[in-house]
Amino acid sequence: MIDGLLMGLGAAISPFNLIMVFIGCFLGTFIGMLPGLGPMSIIAIMIPIAIQIGDPASALILLSGVYYGAIFGGSTSSILINAPGVAGTVASSFDGYPMARAGQAGKALTVAAICSFAGGTIGAILLMIFAPVLSTVAKLFWSAEYFALMVLGLTAIAAFAGKGKIIKALCMTVLGVMLATVGESALHNAARFTMGIMDLQSGIYFVTLVMGLFALPEALFLVLDEKRSKAMANNNKIENLRISKEEAKEIAPVVARQSLLGFFVGVLPGAGATMASFLGYGIERNLAPAGEREKFGKGSIRGLAAPETANNAACTGSFVPMLTLGIPGSGTTAILLGALVALSITPGPRLMEDQPEVFWAVIISMYLGNIVLLILNLPLIPYIAKLLTVPRRYLIPFVIFFSLIGAYIGQNNATELLIMIGLGCMATVLRFGGFPLPPLIIGFILGGMLEDNLGRAMRKAGGLEFIWDRPMTLGILVLALALLVYPIMKDRKKVIRE
Amino acid sequence: MPFKPNTMPLGLAGLGILFSSLLLLVPGNDELEKDAEGWRGFAWKSTALLIGLAIGYALLLRPIGFIASTTLFIVLSSHVLGETNFVKSISTGLISSGIIWYLVDDVLGIYLVALPAIIGGTP
Numbered sequence: 012m013i014d015g016l017l018m019g020l021g022a023a024i025s026p027f028n029l030i031m032v033f034i035g036c037f038l039g040t041f042i043g044m045l046p047g048l049g050p051m052s053i054i055a056i057m058i059p060i061a062i063q064i065g066d067p068a069s070a071l072i073l074l075s076g077v078y079y080g081a082i083f084g085g086s087t088s089s090i091l092i093n094a095p096g097v098a099g100t101v102a103s104s105f106d107g108y109p110m111a112r113a114g115q116a117g118k119a120l121t122v123a124a125i126c127s128f129a130g131g132t133i134g135a136i137l138l139m140i141f142a143p144v145l146s147t148v149a150k151l152f153w154s155a156e157y158f159a160l161m162v163l164g165l166t167a168i169a170a171f172a173g174k175g176k177i178i179k180a181l182c183m184t185v186l187g188v189m190l191a192t193v194g195e196s197a198l199h200n201a202a203r204f205t206m207g208i209m210d211l212q213s214g215i216y217f218v219t220l221v222m223g224l225f226a227l228p229e230a231l232f233l234v235l236d237e238k239r240s241k242a243m244a245n246n247n248k249i250e251n252l253r254i255s256k257e258e259a260k261e262i263a264p265v266v267a268r269q270s271l272l273g274f275f276v277g278v279l280p281g282a283g284a285t286m287a288s289f290l291g292y293g294i295e296r297n298l299a300p301a302g303e304r305e306k307f308g309k310g311s312i313r314g315l316a317a318p319e320t321a322n323n324a325a326c327t328g329s330f331v332p333m334l335t336l337g338i339p340g341s342g343t344t345a346i347l348l349g350a351l352v353a354l355s356i357t358p359g360p361r362l363m364e365d366q367p368e369v370f371w372a373v374i375i376s377m378y379l380g381n382i383v384l385l386i387l388n389l390p391l392i393p394y395i396a397k398l399l400t401v402p403r404r405y406l407i408p409f410v411i412f413f414s415l416i417g418a419y420i421g422q423n424n425a426t427e428l429l430i431m432i433g434l435g436c437m438a439t440v441l442r443f444g445g446f447p448l449p450p451l452i453i454g455f456i457l458g459g460m461l462e463d464n465l466g467r468a469m470r471k472a473g474g475l476e477f478i479w480d481r482p483m484t485l486g487i488l489v490l491a492l493a494l495l496v497y498p499i500m501k502d503r504k505k506v507i508r509e
Numbered sequence: 510m511p512f513k514p515n516t517m518p519l520g521l522a523g524l525g526i527l528f529s530s531l532l533l534l535v536p537g538n539d540e541l542e543k544d545a546e547g548w549r550g551f552a553w554k555s556t557a558l559l560i561g562l563a564i565g566y567a568l569l570l571r572p573i574g575f576i577a578s579t580t581l582f583i584v585l586s587s588h589v590l591g592e593t594n595f596v597k598s599i600s601t602g603l604i605s606s607g608i609i610w611y612l613v614d615d616v617l618g619i620y621l622v623a624l625p626a627i628i629g630g631t632p
Contacts, residue, residue, distance in 0.1 A: 182525070185524045185528055188517075189521050189525065192518050201514040230559075235552055405592070407559070408583050411563055411582075412582060415563060416579075416613075420621065423620065428563075432560065432563050435563075466516075
């Protein structure tokens, strides 16, 4: 491990890479503050640039910086204007926004920055310890088990669903896998669902899909719902950045607990930062003394520290299944997974052995990302919020423009833009219908790998016999079925009881 | 059972039919009706205009170049959203598109056609 760390340090700490991490954190923080551009969209925008860099370690360092920066930026808009750009920062607005309204915006942002740093750093240490263990276990996996794991990843995605939305999440997952079947598959030369359009021969470009599903509908919603977007025009005073000794003592155990909890929740495929932040908030509320519990939702410093720490630790935790198994633990890592593939890196059990410098560079880049983020953001807190005062009449066109150009520069193809706009309109309608969109993107990303592994396993076994011939495959598929059936049954029971 | 190019799409179609039927048949999915109430009072016209402008941007990007199409998009969409000062919107569009073109094309080396084809742009 020490050798690996030194190798990672060697790869990561070069003047060029340090500049990359600074640029990544800076851009991530600024763009992440804009509602509509969460980590998913920002990373998607940065992917063509990362690919241009060429060196996988430098590209990943840039993307890690962007990722951590974007998470912090998202928390900023959550705290200042109660407009969380992404689901993972919703819980931060519960107490962060009341703190900001009570004239403690600066303190709230400082707590967010420090807790993000602590959660991310402890998460990176846990990743360093646990990733090699998980990677060893992962080497026992063959294409049949990989297929089963992909199914497990897909069913666990229902965790994105929320109350009563399990079937909607499953519909979205199937739709995502369906979209992944457009174009030629890796195993066959037959073109599918291209409707004679040459540009669809190689399938739907995932940046186009991400922009169409996340950034564009967010902008369209801001136009549709004028009240929500006009709330952004509120001015926020940012004073009093300091945290007192008593407050530091109060949040220290919260940070310790939530770093651990967040990391392990993040490791579970499909669980991610949203679940970790809500879980962390709920747990800390239950653990708080009676008097403090009353403050939750009204500006409690613990209520802000818990989701901020858990959210960042979970983001780091979600790198474990991505790096060691090739399964994204969250929507953002699904996009990062796509970026890795575009950089000719195959995430999975072999990554640590075949490209150790990349593996360890990612881990070192997480430390660097967190440190740089803290150094960069604490002095900038009073200034960064000013970006939110960009008038709505310019903010929305720029969000749409950035999503369009993000899809265009990846493929240099105007058809992508039309596909993206079509997907954006579809996603807006789906959002109105209460359909969760992250399962769709994860279905899309996992879909290709799912088909390849199913095809290989079926060819090897001559049919579907591999399911019952290989106990591990069967075990994982049974677990996937249980994860699928349990929430449905629970939901039904609740409906019947009501 | 052989694995063919249509194996996966057929399986997915089956799952799609199953889940869509469940969505219709399983009680407790009444969010659609509730959400329909929230549709009233939304700025549908501005949204449709912005979608139209985005489509226009996609169609014009290559023929008239990045700087002209981006400026046009920023100017028109900011006016749809309430901007009245043309000098401000045109200068914002021109300056931002110029900076972004320089960063993407020159600094990052990702080719973006800057000018209309008739005055030297190569689509």
